[in-house]
Amino acid sequence: MIELAGVSKRYGGHAALDDVGLSVGEGEFVALVGGSGSGKTTLLKTINGLVRPDAGRIVVAGEDVATASPHLLRRRIGYVFQEVGLFPHLSVAENIGITPRLLGWDKARIAARAAELLALVDLPPGVAARPPAALSGGQRQRVGVARALAAEPRLMLMDEPFGALDPVTRDALGADYRALHERLGLTTIMVTHDMTEAVLLTDRVVVLKTGRILADGAPGALLAQSSDPDVLALLEAPKRQAQRLAERLGA
Amino acid sequence: MSGPLAAAFDLLPEYLGWHVLLSLSALVLGLTISLPLAVAAARSPRLRWPVLALASLIQTIPSLALLALFYPLLLALSALSQAVLSQGFSALGFLPSLLALTLYSVLPILRNGVAGITGVDPAIAEAADGVGMTPRQKLLQVELPLAAPVIMAGVRTAAVWTIGAATLSTPVGQTSLGNYIFAGLQTENWVFVLFGCAASAALAMAADQLLGLVETGARTRRPAFVAAGLAGLVIGAGAALAPLATFGQTAAYTVGAKNFSEQYILAELIAGRLERAGAAVSRKEDLGSAVAYRALAAGEIDVYVDYSGTLWTNVLGRADNPGRKAVLDQLTAELKRRDGVLVLGSLGFENAYAFVMRPDRAQALGIASLADLAQEAPRMKLGSDLEFLSRPEWRAVDGAYGFAFRSERSFQPTFMYRALAGGEADVISAFSSDGRIAADRLVVLSDPKGAIPPYDAVILVSPKAAADPRLVEALRPLVGAVPVEAMRAANYSVDRDAGKVTPAEAARALERVIAGN
Numbered sequence: 001m002i003e004l005a006g007v008s009k010r011y012g013g014h015a016a017l018d019d020v021g022l023s024v025g026e027g028e029f030v031a032l033v034g035g036s037g038s039g040k041t042t043l044l045k046t047i048n049g050l051v052r053p054d055a056g057r058i059v060v061a062g063e064d065v066a067t068a069s070p071h072l073l074r075r076r077i078g079y080v081f082q083e084v085g086l087f088p089h090l091s092v093a094e095n096i097g098i099t100p101r102l103l104g105w106d107k108a109r110i111a112a113r114a115a116e117l118l119a120l121v122d123l124p125p126g127v128a129a130r131p132p133a134a135l136s137g138g139q140r141q142r143v144g145v146a147r148a149l150a151a152e153p154r155l156m157l158m159d160e161p162f163g164a165l166d167p168v169t170r171d172a173l174g175a176d177y178r179a180l181h182e183r184l185g186l187t188t189i190m191v192t193h194d195m196t197e198a199v200l201l202t203d204r205v206v207v208l209k210t211g212r213i214l215a216d217g218a219p220g221a222l223l224a225q226s227s228d229p230d231v232l233a234l235l236e237a238p239k240r241q242a243q244r245l246a247e248r249l250g251a
Numbered sequence: 252m253s254g255p256l257a258a259a260f261d262l263l264p265e266y267l268g269w270h271v272l273l274s275l276s277a278l279v280l281g282l283t284i285s286l287p288l289a290v291a292a293a294r295s296p297r298l299r300w301p302v303l304a305l306a307s308l309i310q311t312i313p314s315l316a317l318l319a320l321f322y323p324l325l326l327a328l329s330a331l332s333q334a335v336l337s338q339g340f341s342a343l344g345f346l347p348s349l350l351a352l353t354l355y356s357v358l359p360i361l362r363n364g365v366a367g368i369t370g371v372d373p374a375i376a377e378a379a380d381g382v383g384m385t386p387r388q389k390l391l392q393v394e395l396p397l398a399a400p401v402i403m404a405g406v407r408t409a410a411v412w413t414i415g416a417a418t419l420s421t422p423v424g425q426t427s428l429g430n431y432i433f434a435g436l437q438t439e440n441w442v443f444v445l446f447g448c449a450a451s452a453a454l455a456m457a458a459d460q461l462l463g464l465v466e467t468g469a470r471t472r473r474p475a476f477v478a479a480g481l482a483g484l485v486i487g488a489g490a491a492l493a494p495l496a497t498f499g500q501t502a503a504y505t506v507g508a509k510n511f512s513e514q515y516i517l518a519e520l521i522a523g524r525l526e527r528a529g530a531a532v533s534r535k536e537d538l539g540s541a542v543a544y545r546a547l548a549a550g551e552i553d554v555y556v557d558y559s560g561t562l563w564t565n566v567l568g569r570a571d572n573p574g575r576k577a578v579l580d581q582l583t584a585e586l587k588r589r590d591g592v593l594v595l596g597s598l599g600f601e602n603a604y605a606f607v608m609r610p611d612r613a614q615a616l617g618i619a620s621l622a623d624l625a626q627e628a629p630r631m632k633l634g635s636d637l638e639f640l641s642r643p644e645w646r647a648v649d650g651a652y653g654f655a656f657r658s659e660r661s662f663q664p665t666f667m668y669r670a671l672a673g674g675e676a677d678v679i680s681a682f683s684s685d686g687r688i689a690a691d692r693l694v695v696l697s698d699p700k701g702a703i704p705p706y707d708a709v710i711l712v713s714p715k716a717a718a719d720p721r722l723v724e725a726l727r728p729l730v731g732a733v734p735v736e737a738m739r740a741a742n743y744s745v746d747r748d749a750g751k752v753t754p755a756e757a758a759r760a761l762e763r764v765i766a767g768n
Contacts, residue, residue: 050380075383085378089396089472099382131472147382 001026001155001187002047007056009042009211016042017053018211024189026154029181031198032191033234034208040191043208044157047189048077060155075099078148078186081159084140086132092118092143093128099151117146122176138169145177149184156181158190162197174201196238207231255442258753259431264494267450269426271491274413274458277349281356281409286402288357289364290390299365306358314355314416318423321347322542326549343542343551344535348420348427355416356409363405367398396469403466407459414455418447422510424535424546428454433537438512438745438754439665457487502533504722507546507555510537511664512745512754513602513684513738517556517708519758521726528725540638541565544711548590553716554726558602560704562586564643572647575705582709591714595723596730600738602684603706604644606696612677613694620697624678625652633659634667634676644703645680651702665746684708684735686743708733729765737764 002024009017016039024030032040045051046058049070058065065073086095096117097110105113118125121142132140141161148156161177162170178201181188192198198205199219207215207222207230215222215231223235285306292299309317325342332340340346371394379389395402418429431447434440461483468476504525508518515536522532535552544566546552559578563569567585572578583594606621613619616627624631633656639645640659648654662670668687670676678696681688683706688695710729716722741757744750752760 048381050377070380071383071385071388073383074381079381081374081377081381083372083374083377085372085374085376085381087375087378087393102383102388151383 001028001061002189003057003059004043004046005057007043007046007053007058009039009046009051009053015211017046020056020211020213022206022213022216024187026187027185028204029178029188029202030190030204030206031202032189032206032208033193033195033198034214035193037210038208039211040208041159042211044159044189044191047155048074048079048157071102075103075151076153076155078151078153078156079158080141080144080148080156080161082161082163084144086140086143086147088132091129091131092123092135095132095143096146096150098147103151113150114146117149120149120180121146138165138173141165141173145173145180149180154185154187156186156188158188160191160193163192163194170197177201195234196241199235199238205235207234255440255751255753256446258755259443259446262430263450266426266428266430266447267454267491268493268495270414270417270428270451270454271488272495273345273348273352273420273425273427274410274417274454275488277352277413277417278356278406278410280349280353281413282360282406284353285357285360286364289361289402290368292361293365293368303362303365306361309354310358314351315419315422317354318348318351318419319539321351322423325350326545329549341551342549343424343538343546345425347423348417348425352413352416352420356413359405359408359412360402361405363401363408364398367401367405368394370401371397400466400470403462403469407462407466410458410462411455414451414458418451421537422539423542424507424538424551426535430536433510434515434754436663437510437537437665438515438751439748440751440753458484461487503530504553504716505533505535505551507538507543507552508534508536509540509543509555509557511682513682513708513742514556515754516741516745516757516761517598519755520729520761521554521556521710523758523762524725524729525722528721530721530725547711547713548592550713550715553713553722555711556598556708557711558706558708559597560603560644560706562709563704564647568643570643570647572701572704575707578705579707579709586711591717593712593714593717593723595710595712595726597707597709598729598733598738599731600684600708600733600735601706602682602708602738604639604648604703605681605683605688606678607671607681607688607693608678608696609671610692610694613696618696619694620699621648621652621702622699624696625654628654628656630657631677632657632675634670634679635659635661636664636667636680637661639680647704648698648702651700684738684742685746686739686741687746689739690743690747708738732765733761737761740764 004020004022007017007020008015020043032043034040042051046053047060047065049065060073060077063073093114096114100110100113114128115125118128123139123142127135127139132143135143162173165173174197190202203218205217205219205222206213209230214228215226219235222231226232288302292302322342325347329340329342375393375397379393384392417427418432420427421429421433428447428451431443431450435443435447461480464480464483465477468474468480506518506522508514518534518536522534525532538546540561543555544557544562547555559582562582563578567582579597586592586594606624608618618624618627640661660676667679671679672691681693683695710726712723741761744752744757744760745754
């Protein structure tokens with residue numbers, strides 16, 4: 001589905017990505033993890049052309065991102081990010097229907113699709129006509145996910161999608177999205193700084209540090225095989241948290 | 252309704268129509284320039300600073316000066332176009348006013364446009380890219396709709412500025428609500444001045460409120476408000492512009508006038524003659540001295556009255572004084588040869604610069620002539636009109652007598668007489684045909700050295716109109732027909748504080764005097 005080879009990007013004197021290679025297959029759910037400045041967001045944005053790399057080659061579904069028309073490419077890729085970025089001057093239904101409208105779908109089909117997606121992300125049909133400002137944070141992010149899914153993309157890119165939500169909403173939304181990923185047979189790449197979220201939701205964790213890939217594999221396998229202290233510290237964290245939680249709650 | 256107020260209302264359809272046409276055109280033109288410029292400046296930080304700095308710089312130029320500067324610029328362009336395409340255009344009136352006001356309207360729209368577009372939440376801009384919009388779709392569907400309230404606020408500011416500044420287009424020959432203010436100031440018709448202010452302010456407020464409705468609609472996303480505001484603007488503009496269809500366009504002749512009472516009266520006198528000859532006449536009043544002659548030579552006005560000494564010194568650049576008849580004869584020959592302008596003849600009176608004093612002061616100081624004045628000058632304050640001190644006549648008089656006044660101050664002619672009466676000036680450069688000299692029993696100082704050239708009031712006809720027998724024959728009877736006493740009386744009837752009449756009424760009274768002779 002996605003092939004990255006030798007991808008580099010510099011901002012001023014600082015290397016955000018340094019010779020990164022990555023291959024993601026159809027149907028995978030991959031987490032990009034690392035501290036701030038590790039290059040995980042930059043890496044994600046090279047895939048839909050929001051960031052243009054200085055060097056390297058990125059191929060999405062057989063198409064070279066460097067030569068593809070950026071807006072046509074992005075209409076085929078779902079994109080969700082922490083700030084959501086719903087258009088405040090459009091209703092919820094209009095926000096969800098934006099990419100289908102850009103693709104020239106007819107009105108009836110867009111309306112039907114918006115209604116279908118509201119049900120899919122577990123929102124009541126009544127919110128369709130409301131402005132985004134009338135929704136809660138969790139509801140807004142559900143609309144963000146619905147908007148990204150509207151044009152039936154095969155690939156979803158998510159940048160800290162649930163980072164700004166309260167823990168309960170975050171947990172529910174994460175689980176709901178994982179179910180959607182399975183049901184729709186999507187390929188998903190998600191940036192997160194939260195290792196627990198990565199371990200709970202995804203099949204494969206790619207650890208980045210200063211623009212390079214430190215480790216790449218299933219969470220359990222990484223913990224067993226990696227010798228890198230940074231990787232181990234990252235992976236140990238959720239385990240230690242779980243143990244402490246169990247002790248304190250007296251389970 | 253009282254006389255001046257009724258007269259003001261009679262003029263309203265024409266003045267308001269032109270004012271609305273001018274401000275609206277300037278605003279629409281300003282919008283079409285500044286909106287794309289705002290988009291470009293919002294996209295490129297490198298472009299942003301110079302563009303905003305230039306717009307701010309234009310805003311610092313006084314609006315009257317900006318209007319005045321466009322006249323010579325357009326005159327040069329028109330001459331160039333005449334030479335290259337053998338097709339000139341009018342450098343007076345609508346065009347310079349439109350361009351200056353357009354420049355004036357750019358800054359608020361540009362500044363708010365840039366602020367509005369760059370102020371769009373970066374997350375929303377990123378979402379627009381993320382959902383697959385092209386840069387154009389992003390601009391039209393996301394950035395401009397979100398910036399619309401801020402841009403509309405800029406349009407409101409621009410509208411209020413433009414409508415206010417449009418009153419200043421009167422001196423470059425464009426009819427506007429400013430005609431009330433300029434004419435009212437010259438003839439001390441305060442009803443006119445207030446009427447002009449009130450009409451302009453009411454227009455600005457109405458436009459502001461309707462645009463405010465559009466702004467509110469854009470901000471709260473209520474299309475009904477936007478539609479109501481726009482409909483109000485369209486209906487209002489349509490109603491104001493409708494009377495224009497019957498004005499001006501069909502006029503066969505344009506009569507010019509400079510900016511003082513005598514000129515208004517004489518313009519009405521000439522217009523009345525032409526109208527009785529069956530021609531439709533339009534007027535361009537409040538023209539500056541130099542503007543008036545150039546406008547005539549360029550055929551933008553067909554006829555106006557000027558003064559031999561003014562033309563002698565300012566147009567021909569002469570400093571000598573060969574005597575009244577020689578000046579008139581040489582002027583007639585020279586203007587014909589140089590510009591094709593016809594000097595039809597003298598009306599029969601002189602309106603010279605005359606240094607006048609209050610009788611009590613003149614007597615106390617024993618001053619009867621300019622030579623006496625030169626002796627006492629270091630203790631005296633000179634008051635003059637706005638242009639006299641920069642005119643060659645002043646240099647000639649000053650050169651002949653060697654004045655060294657304690658102070659020299661310029662006034663609007665109206666206030667110049669007030670300054671003399673109130674003692675803020677000891678001597679003023681008055682006009683010999685002014686009715687106020689006799690009415691206030693002012694002392695006219697003699698000019699023993701003959702330094703002040705003669706100022707016969709002469710009818711000037713444009714090159715094109717000189718070949719028009721209807722115009723020439725209608726005006727020829729005025730040559731030699733206006734005695735100075737009649738002119739003084741007419742001027743005073745317009746200038747006096749109590750029982751003042753309009754220039755048109757004074758012209759009709761003057762016409763009766765001429766017929767009685």
